[in-house]
Amino acid sequence: MWELLLVIPQKPQQNGLRDEGVRMSAEARRRHILEELTSTGRVRVAKLASALDVADETVRRDLVALEQDGELVRVHGGAVTALGPRTYETQLEERIQQHEQAKLAIAERAYELLPAAGGAVLIDAGSTALALAAVLAKKAATAKFSIVTNSVAAVSIFSERPDLSVYLIGGPVRAITQSVVPFDAASQLDQIRVDVAFLGTNGCSTGHGFSTPGPDEAAIKRAFIASARQRYVLVDETKFGAEFTHRFAGLEEVDGIVTDAAPDQRLLRALREAGTEVLFT
Structure with missing residues (x-):
């Protein structure tokens, strides 16, 4: 006689591996944000969300974290460099x-x-x-x-x-x-x-x-x-x-x-x- 074995997949545990993946993803996003900020002097939430394929709220959380680290200053709709008055120029x-x-x-x-x-x-x-x-x-x-x-x-x-x-x-x-x-x-x-x-x-x-x-x-x-x-x-x-x-x-x-x-x-x-x-x- 055949027996039916029902296997119910378990939900992934909230372990350190998953947390590490999220953390690395955030690091990659924030590197991108800082690169854009260095290049242009200003970044906008909507454009970053589109470029990174994430929600606007995700970008806002990244900006909050970067501001807390002293990397930028948040303004309406985005962020500007935290360096203050700048002197550098590009060709x-x-x-x-x-x-x-x-x-x-x-x-x-x-x-x-x-x-x-x-x-x-x-x-x-x-x-x-x-x-x-x-x-x-x-x-x-x-x-x-x-x-x-x-x-x-x-x-x-x-x-x-x-x-x-x-x-x-x-x-x-x-x-x-x-x-x-x-x-x-x-x-x-x-x-x-x-x-x-x-x-x-x-x-x-x-x-x-x-x-x-x-x-x-x-x-x-x-x-x-x-x-x-x-x-x-x-x-x-x-x-x-x-x-x-x-x-x-x-x-x-x-x-x-x-x-x-x-x-x-x-x-x-x-x-x-x-x-x-x-x-x-």
């Missing part, structure tokens, strides 16, 4: 390859802000400003605009448009940003007046405004702001909440920002209270 070539689609979208939106009848336009150095230079070179009507810039890379782009008037500010060149940073930025630009200026930034925060790592870059950006009738800062979302050593403008000192994503509510409120328009792609 222009490297930054051009980061967030390319976001920068192109910002450039396309910024192009819409150019005077319809043409005029004098100032374009700052930087990867997002360089994207705007490329859009302008491609789309601008013949001889419609005069360009003032401190970007060596932008001049190279405009070399394909000999009909445009391009003025490169004189002075020493910083290889890392391919930007001209004259010792007499204020005096050079004191004699120049442009219709609109488009500036890049490394950081944009409630407490520190718009900031950049070097004093020379900050000085020329201040001179740019003083020489323009309208001033817009091109800000991709990775810049929100970041603070670099040298502030070049308060939130209230520019007419608007052009961005690919909304900043957190605190910064958005501060921008609006400052009378600074927030333009989205």
Whole structure:
């Protein structure tokens, strides 16, 4: 006679092996979070959850743990570096390859802000400003605009448009940003007046405004702001909440920002209270 043997699988015990697996998974996630934070200066919960294929709440727990370890500071929607005001920079070539689609979208939106009848336009150095230079070179009507810039890379782009008037500010060149940073930025630009200026930034925060790592870059950006009738800062979302050593403008000192994503509510409120328009792609 056959006997039926019913085997009921037992639930796995909550032993150290399972705990170890969870712990290692958390370590891997947190390494990824810190790598992203080192690269961009800011991380967002939703993007991390999508990249790591976990729930938003899992990412939030990771951020809490990393904040307790002093690795980052949590902000609305994500986290920023805990290093405080930063001084480091990356090569222009490297930054051009980061967030390319976001920068192109910002450039396309910024192009819409150019005077319809043409005029004098100032374009700052930087990867997002360089994207705007490329859009302008491609789309601008013949001889419609005069360009003032401190970007060596932008001049190279405009070399394909000999009909445009391009003025490169004189002075020493910083290889890392391919930007001209004259010792007499204020005096050079004191004699120049442009219709609109488009500036890049490394950081944009409630407490520190718009900031950049070097004093020379900050000085020329201040001179740019003083020489323009309208001033817009091109800000991709990775810049929100970041603070670099040298502030070049308060939130209230520019007419608007052009961005690919909304900043957190605190910064958005501060921008609006400052009378600074927030333009989205």
